[in-house]
Amino acid sequence: SQKIEQNSEALNIQEGKTATLTCNYTNYSPAYLQWYRQDPGRGPVFLLLIRENEKEKRKERLKVTFDTTLKQSLFHITASQPADSATYLCALDNAGKSTFGDGTTLTVKP
């Protein structure tokens, strides 16, 4: 069956460190993958999109990798700040529709 797994429900790190979030999938062949940020009580906000033929994409302190052999995407936030605390969702292309993982809640402590 198709499955998307994001690493542990919660991730706690110290300010200034790099946060690494994982998105693993099975039985999908996504043409692209997206990452979103969601704050409590709000709708998700788009962060980055990476295509299957791209290995890595960066935006400011954010970096996403996409390994179609391992069926995995890694999402990195460098020099993390308390304001980065939120839930991060990965979304796979599923025949033109987006299928979301359950999300990882990141807490950055000062």
Next chain:
Amino acid sequence: NAGVTQTPKFQVLKTGQSMTLQCAQDMNHEYMSWYRQDPGMGLRLIHYSVGAGITDQGEVPNGYNVSRSTTEDFPLRLLSAAPSQTSVYFCASSYLQGIMNTEAFFGQGTRLTVV
């Protein structure tokens, strides 16, 4: 631009009642979709549309209807509300590049409680 606007923000229904959740976007996006999000979980696709007059079912369509008479509007109808439909509902819109769904813009959500 207002982006994606959902109304109402909160709603309490009695079991068996029907209602329509409204969603409007002003970005001329072809693709619109409805998701539900239950506590601690990701978004599950209910219905989606790739353009006016075209709708299709997502992962959890039972108990919901949609229509797309204009590019801007994509209402979600609950036919006979059940407690299992208590959830937060999000509407989203995006451009289509070929068959590729680009970044989605989400509304602020509707918190629905069915008692």
